[in-house]
Amino acid sequence: MKTLSFNKGIHPKHHKAYTENQPIQIIKPKGDLVFPMLQHIGAPCEPIVKKGDTVRVGQKIGEAKAFVSAPVHSSVSGTVKKVTPMLHPNGSQVLSVIIENDGEYTEIEGMEPRGDSSSLSRETIIELIKEAGIVGMGGACFPTFIKLSPPPDKKIDFIIVNGAECEPYLTSDYRVMLEETDRVVLGLKTVLKLFPKAQGIIGIEDNKPEAIKVMKAAVAKEDRIAVKVLKTKYPQGAEKQLIHAVTKREVPSGGLPADVGCIVQNIDTVVAIHRAIYRGRPLMRRIVTVTGDAVKNPGNFKVRIGTSCREVIEAAGGFKTEPGKIISGGPMMGIALFDMDVPIIKGSSAILCLSKKQTVIEKESACIRCRKCIQACPMYLMPLELNKYAIHNEDDFFVKFKGLECMECGSCSYVCPAKRHLTQSIKTKKRSILANRKKS
Ligand code: SF4
Ligand code: SF4
Numbered sequence: 001m002k003t004l005s006f007n008k009g010i011h012p013k014h015h016k017a018y019t020e021n022q023p024i025q026i027i028k029p030k031g032d033l034v035f036p037m038l039q040h041i042g043a044p045c046e047p048i049v050k051k052g053d054t055v056r057v058g059q060k061i062g063e064a065k066a067f068v069s070a071p072v073h074s075s076v077s078g079t080v081k082k083v084t085p086m087l088h089p090n091g092s093q094v095l096s097v098i099i100e101n102d103g104e105y106t107e108i109e110g111m112e113p114r115g116d117s118s119s120l121s122r123e124t125i126i127e128l129i130k131e132a133g134i135v136g137m138g139g140a141c142f143p144t145f146i147k148l149s150p151p152p153d154k155k156i157d158f159i160i161v162n163g164a165e166c167e168p169y170l171t172s173d174y175r176v177m178l179e180e181t182d183r184v185v186l187g188l189k190t191v192l193k194l195f196p197k198a199q200g201i202i203g204i205e206d207n208k209p210e211a212i213k214v215m216k217a218a219v220a221k222e223d224r225i226a227v228k229v230l231k232t233k234y235p236q237g238a239e240k241q242l243i244h245a246v247t248k249r250e251v252p253s254g255g256l257p258a259d260v261g262c263i264v265q266n267i268d269t270v271v272a273i274h275r276a277i278y279r280g281r282p283l284m285r286r287i288v289t290v291t292g293d294a295v296k297n298p299g300n301f302k303v304r305i306g307t308s309c310r311e312v313i314e315a316a317g318g319f320k321t322e323p324g325k326i327i328s329g330g331p332m333m334g335i336a337l338f339d340m341d342v343p344i345i346k347g348s349s350a351i352l353c354l355s356k357k358q359t360v361i362e363k364e365s366a367c368i369r370c371r372k373c374i375q376a377c378p379m380y381l382m383p384l385e386l387n388k389y390a391i392h393n394e395d396d397f398f399v400k401f402k403g404l405e406c407m408e409c410g411s412c413s414y415v416c417p418a419k420r421h422l423t424q425s426i427k428t429k430k431r432s433i434l435a436n437r438k439k440s
Pocket of ligand 2: 376377378379380381382383405406407408409410411412413422423426
């Protein structure tokens with residue numbers, strides 16, 4: 001089978017066997033739910049409910065007041081307990097609405113199936129996606145309505161659905177492709193309606209033969225949609241790398257996918273579009289993989305947004321051994337969680353629980369200039385040099401050598417025999433330069 005790919009990258013162990021054959025289980029939250037007003041790239045929402053208010057499933061509780069923002073909806077019915085800053089999975093304090101779940105799941109009126117998108121105008125589809133609070137659910141969390149509204153001079157040729165799921169351990173997109181196949185296709189057809197001349201492509205890595213088979217069967221009669229098989233390689237699912245693999249087009253430095261006629265959407269995002277358009281439901285749930293050698297019964301779960309990570313881990317049987325590290329997301333790009341009482345948010349693809357044995361921190365030693373990090377970097381950067389500029393605060397050189405283009409994929413750190421904290425240092429320097437730019 002011909003497989004498509006990008007240049008460079010790495011081949012970490014998949015570790016997907018923990019959960020790839022575990023069907024999605026629905027879990028209902030028991031305790032209070034926490035809805036951060038920031039679950040997306042952009043400006044936080046403003047809460048539109050207050051302590052004591054009664055809310056229902058699907059009710060908007062956070063209004064997006066800025067252009068780059070996305071509203072937040074309640075995933076349960078109950079009473080607003082508090083509106084206060086709470087710990088966010090990213091480690092910061094974010095203004096959040098806390099709802100005491102009444103366990104009734106009473107829905108707002110009007111959240112009815114409205115059929116397909118064929119009678120809807122482009123403007124109506126975009127507005128429905130915006131109002132449903134849909135963001136990129138692969139972790140980037142960029143508001144989807146903006147991605148789907150490129151400037152008029154950008155001709156879009158390809159809508160690429162990212163079924164690569166290249167991060168080790170993660171299997172939520174894989175299970176969605178197997179279990180919600182038709183919804184993936186219908187969601188993609190809705191997006192294609194916005195771009196009548198574009199071709200839809202679903203890219204899937206070749207370590208997921210079952211997903212390739214079912215998706216190919218589902219699009220067999222669709223003349224505008226094709227499934228493309230990708231080589232299993234990390235970071236195959238990164239936007240620029242996926243575009244290159246599928247179209248051989250290169251997103252220019254500092255450019256966007258639309259500059260080369262492409263828009264990339266995550267699998268679960270496309271399903272969220274289907275739910276918003278066909279079923280009238282805002283983004284209130286997502287699929288979360290709970291995995292790792294420290295968890296008792298690893299699995300894939302359909303989780304209401306706002307549910308605490310502690311409850312989701314309990315649904316997977318809790319820990320079988322004391323975890324050394326709990327990560328929100330995958331091992332390469334995820335964020336370490338220091339507290340399990342943080343909520344599942346729109347971008348929470350996984351909770352990875354690793355035993356102490358798996359998380360031994362190896363000591364950094366001096367760079368031996370083996371160049372393995374350069375050979376691995378999919379962005380053609382020189383991680384060893386960027387690491388040096390980051391450590392010595394040589395910001396001008398860091399910028400000159402394109403440090404701001406690092407996508408923090410972790411490939412350089414993974415291959416470094418000296419165990420240098422390359423990604424961490426580059427990431428920290430990027431943050432500080434961007435923060436300083438914002439200030440000035
Ligand atoms: S991989 Fe590590 S040791 Fe090798 S050149 Fe890069 S930083 Fe140096
Ligand atoms: S420098 Fe950045 S983009 Fe390149 S391998 Fe390291 S983390 Fe990935």
